Amino acid sequence: MSLRESKRVSTRAALEQSAWLLAASRPWSDVTIDDITTGAGVARRTFFNYFESKEELFAALGSMRPGEFLAAVRARPLDEDPWEMLCGSLTVQLQSSPRESIERMRAMWREPALLEQHIAGRRLLEQNLVDEIRRRRPALDTTDALLMASVFLTATRVALQTWVDDGSPGTPIESLTRTLRAVTVTVGTQLGV
Secondary structure, three states: OOHHHHHHHHHHHHHHHHHHHHHHHOOHHHOOHHHHHHHHOOOHHHHOOOOOOHHHHHHHHHHHHHHHHHHHHHOOOOOOOHHHHHHHHHHHHHHHOHHHHHHHHHHHHHOHHHHHHHHHHHHHHHHHHHHHHHHHOOOOOHHHHHHHHHHHHHHHHHHHHHHHHHOOOOOHHHHHHHHHHHHHHHHHHHHOO
8 A cells, every 4th residue: 555545544544533532422413524623633624535524424434344344254264153253253353442442332322323324334234244154154044144143233232232321341342242142052052053
């Protein structure tokens, strides 16, 4: 990657990170472009090199993580159990950026429009996970693969939402681990994985 391209990627990431941190601290409707650029350490005009509006940035925020998670899933060993592949990928992703992950979760559950963006991105992620599960276990029928992906995504949402809303003890990873363990036996037994 060229130095110029590296700088563009870094600046866009700074704008997105600033937006997430601001959305975690107050309603999205109260966040301004000036707030975002100040937090990112860039000039206001720089914002418009990346986004046409705050709404466009908002849409990008809703779709960032699923792509990163899917890349982590695909990087796992092919012979790994599909359920372990899903759980392990998410744990690694949360450990790599715990503060950012926590701020994103808080922002998402506090702001209904961000949650809508997140849910919309989950449908595509779910289908991609089904494809990856079937690639690893071709004998598993599509319905069972869909059930596994759906249960995983729902368990993840419940664990993280509970952690954010109720102030559950421990870290988000601990909350996820407890929830995913609770469903692991059921999923494994029912789907024969």
